[in-house]
Amino acid sequence: MRKLIAAINMTLDGFCDHTAIIPDEEIHQHYSDLLSNAGVVLYGRKTYQLMEYWRTLVTNPTGNKAIDDFAVIMDNTPKIVFSHTLKNIDWKSAKLANQDIEEEVLELKKQSGKDIFVGSPGLIVDLTKLNMIDEYQICVHPVIAGSGLPLFKDINDKTYLKLKKTKTFSGGAVILYYEPANEKTTIR
Amino acid sequence: MHTSLDGFVAGLNREMDWIKVDDSIFDFVGTMTDQADTALYGRVTYQMMESYWPKAGEKPNASKHDKEHSLWYNTVTKIVLSKTIKETGLNNTKIISENLSDNINKLKHQEGKNILIFGSPSASNSLLNKGLIDEFWLFVNPVILGQGIPLFKEIPESIKLSLLETKTFHNGVIALHYSSL
Numbered sequence: 001m002r003k004l005i006a007a008i009n010m011t012l013d014g015f016c017d018h019t020a021i022i023p024d025e026e027i028h029q030h031y032s033d034l035l036s037n038a039g040v041v042l043y044g045r046k047t048y049q050l051m052e053y054w055r056t057l058v059t060n061p062t063g064n065k066a067i068d069d070f071a072v073i074m075d076n077t078p079k080i081v082f083s084h085t086l087k088n089i090d091w092k093s094a095k096l097a098n099q100d101i102e103e104e105v106l107e108l109k110k111q112s113g114k115d116i117f118v119g120s121p122g123l124i125v126d127l128t129k130l131n132m133i134d135e136y137q138i139c140v141h142p143v144i145a146g147s148g149l150p151l152f153k154d155i156n157d158k159t160y161l162k163l164k165k166t167k168t169f170s171g172g173a174v175i176l177y178y179e180p181a182n183e184k185t186t187i188r
Numbered sequence: 189m190h191t192s193l194d195g196f197v198a199g200l201n202r203e204m205d206w207i208k209v210d211d212s213i214f215d216f217v218g219t220m221t222d223q224a225d226t227a228l229y230g231r232v233t234y235q236m237m238e239s240y241w242p243k244a245g246e247k248p249n250a251s252k253h254d255k256e257h258s259l260w261y262n263t264v265t266k267i268v269l270s271k272t273i274k275e276t277g278l279n280n281t282k283i284i285s286e287n288l289s290d291n292i293n294k295l296k297h298q299e300g301k302n303i304l305i306f307g308s309p310s311a312s313n314s315l316l317n318k319g320l321i322d323e324f325w326l327f328v329n330p331v332i333l334g335q336g337i338p339l340f341k342e343i344p345e346s347i348k349l350s351l352l353e354t355k356t357f358h359n360g361v362i363a364l365h366y367s368s369l
Contacts, residue, residue, distance in 0.1 A: 011346075012195070012326070012340070012349070012364075012366075013195050013338070013339065013340040013343070014193075014194045014195035014338075020346065128332065138193065140328075140364070142348065142349040142350060142351045142366060143346055143347065143348050143349065144316075144340050144343055144346060144347040144349065145343075145346045146340070146342075146343030146344060146345060146346055146347070147343070150194070151194065152193070152194040152332050152334060153334075154334075155194075155332060155333075155334030155335070156334055156335065157334065158199075158206060158331055158332070158333055158334065159331065159332040159334070160206075160330065160331050161193065161330040161331060161332065161360070162330060162360055163330050163356065163360035163361075163362060166354060166356060166362060168351070168354060172349070172350055172351035172366075173351075174351065174354055174362075174364065176193070176328070176362060178193075178330060181330070
């Protein structure tokens with residue numbers, strides 16, 4: 001069965017605002033490769049609307065290859081958006097979820113295909129509480145932001161993980177790859 | 189400094205039972221203490237240390253780490269940031285209650301080995317905000333606590349660091365070594 005993977009950037013003090021982190025070319029390349037291998041990416045409304053920025057770069061490339069490549073890949077990656085307020089969306093690769101996150105993910109996991117990624121902090125928290133995440137890929141950037149949007153908020157229970165591997169970038173970011181410590185507790 | 193993946197140094201009730209330490213981590217920290225002749229603590233951490241380490245090496249069941257770290261603790265100069273503790277009667281311990289930058293800079297300019305801060309989130313944040321910390325070693329534990337005592341707080345503006353190296357331990361702890369820019 002395919003995996004549900006939480007992949008997100010985070011500051012050293014645990015914040016995930018997109019303004020707290022400036023990804024360099026190497027990071028863009030990493031996420032381009034990641035999205036190319038994604039079956040589908042799950043977003044909440046806010047992150048989805050942030051990602052819509054990349055659509056503008058498909059028609060108006062920046063000239064920076066890593067960024068422009070990322071924009072094209074993002075444009076083509078299938079997306080499912082969870083929102084109570086959006087009634088319709090017009091990005092051809094995106095669709096609105098028509099059931100709640102738990103049902104949607106259970107259904108997606110049953111389908112064949114490449115891995116499912118989740119890149120919104122709110123969804124990552126919801127799915128962590130539901131014990132549905134099979135792998136975390138937390139990219140820790142070398143910055144202490146001081147304030148912002150905490151990635152893991154409103155989590156009341158300790159979640160033990162198992163470190164699988166790490167990947168270090170020349171700019172000082174480190175991706176920490178974790179699985180839940182007790183795989184049997186993951187709902188599949 | 190031990191921290192959870194989400195940046196807490198202790199749980200809401202100060203619990204630290206989630207912190208994974210083993211001989212390889214103790215030995216690794218031993219290489220750091222070998223290069224340091226001064227320990228710096230906030231009041232809370234100092235009082236925790238003081239209640240254990242002075243005699244930890246003499247316990248009947250003392251481990252290798254107990255003996256080594258107890259010896260180190262009793263040998264090094266201890267600096268405590270506190271407005272309430274009095275210096276009189278303490279063994280090899282200095283209290284800094286004011287003029288933090290001046291006093292720490294004076295210490296740093298003295299000949300000698302490194303100054304190590306253990307735990308002490310409040311003291312670390314004061315020092316960090318004044319630009320007095322040269323390097324960090326964060327031992328990131330494989331756990332999301334969700335809530336607790338944050339490692340970094342009251343940081344008024346973002347601080348960029350440079351990653352020097354990482355070290356992964358078998359128990360899933362990864363040590364991240366940063367320097368100030």
